[in-house]
Amino acid sequence: MKRSAGEWGVRIAILLIGLVIAHLGVTLFLLSDLGSDPFNVFVQGAFRSLDRLLGWSVLSHGRVHIAISLLIVLILLFVDRSYLKIGTALCMLFGGPIIDGFSRLLQPLLQGAGLPLRICMLVLGCAILAYGMTIVIRSDAGTGPNDLVALVISEKAGFRFSLTRVAVDVLFALIGWLLGGTVGLGTLICMFLVGPVAGVFLPINGRLIDRIVRHFCKA
Numbered sequence: 001m002k003r004s005a006g007e008w009g010v011r012i013a014i015l016l017i018g019l020v021i022a023h024l025g026v027t028l029f030l031l032s033d034l035g036s037d038p039f040n041v042f043v044q045g046a047f048r049s050l051d052r053l054l055g056w057s058v059l060s061h062g063r064v065h066i067a068i069s070l071l072i073v074l075i076l077l078f079v080d081r082s083y084l085k086i087g088t089a090l091c092m093l094f095g096g097p098i099i100d101g102f103s104r105l106l107q108p109l110l111q112g113a114g115l116p117l118r119i120c121m122l123v124l125g126c127a128i129l130a131y132g133m134t135i136v137i138r139s140d141a142g143t144g145p146n147d148l149v150a151l152v153i154s155e156k157a158g159f160r161f162s163l164t165r166v167a168v169d170v171l172f173a174l175i176g177w178l179l180g181g182t183v184g185l186g187t188l189i190c191m192f193l194v195g196p197v198a199g200v201f202l203p204i205n206g207r208l209i210d211r212i213v214r215h216f217c218k219a
Contacts, residue, residue: 007217008086011141014209015087016094018135019144023095025129027102030061031110032121035184037129038169038176038191039146040099043068045179052180061103062096069095072145076152083152087142095144122186129190130197131205137198138206146172150195161202165195 003011029036036044040061047064069092076084110121137143143151154164169191177183 004217007213008141010213010216011139011209012087012090014212015090015136015139015141018132018139019091019094020098020132022129022132022136022144023098024102025125025127025132027099027106028121028125028128029186029190030099030103031106032118032125032186033182033184034118034122035182035187036190037125037194038173038187040065041176041181041183041187042172042179043176043181045176045181048180060096060100062100065096065099066092069145072149076145076148080152080156083143083148085142087136087139088145088148089142091136091142091144119185122189125186126190126193127197130194131201133194134198134201134205135209138202138209140209160199162195162199165198166192169195 026037026040030040030044035041043061043065046068047059047061050064051059073084073088073092110117113121133144133147137147137151150161150165150168153159153168154161157164173181173183173187173191
């Protein structure tokens with residue numbers, strides 16, 4: 001069914017809310033310094049490798065995040081472009097800057113945090129990331145490139161999303177670690193919990209978002 005401009009607007013607004021929430025979780029992971037989420041271990045490893053090789057002062061974690069996201073999108077153009085919607089472009093463009101923005105805001109406040117606080121940041125980041133990710137997916141306005149990897153594989157192969165997400169996260173973390181990314185307790189927790197936790201939130205947020213869309217898009 002073709003969507004009205006109003007419905008697209010509501011779904012994109014929901015997606016942006018989810019995007020901000022998810023990347024707040026990612027930022028807390030990064031600032032806890034106990035290992036970030038698997039995709040950002042991959043981004044971090046790529047950033048550090050490029051920085052060692054090229055020494056470009058313009059490089060940042062957020063900009064490398066955008067570049068890798070663009071690469072994933074280009075691959076999906078050849079695999080199945082029906083997964084690519086306007087929200088995918090928004091996730092790709094705004095994900096990195098959101099991380100950079102939250103980092104600038106929170107780093108001075110959390111600098112020198114002790115281990116107990118860092119562990120709390122780690123656990124909270126995991127929960128926030130999983131919750132925000134499900135909002136983005138269920139907005140049905142397009143999914144972030146890194147989340148699309150697990151989503152496309154699970155739907156094409158008929159695997160459960162939660163288990164596919166775990167497998168993809170393991171691969172991201174392994175490659176990132178080999179490139180010099182930081183793997184720690186947080187990475188392991190995120191690797192094996194985000195997929196299953198997202199599996200719990202997906203149907204809940206799906207029903208909630210459907211009600212919100214119906215409310216704002218009444219005929």
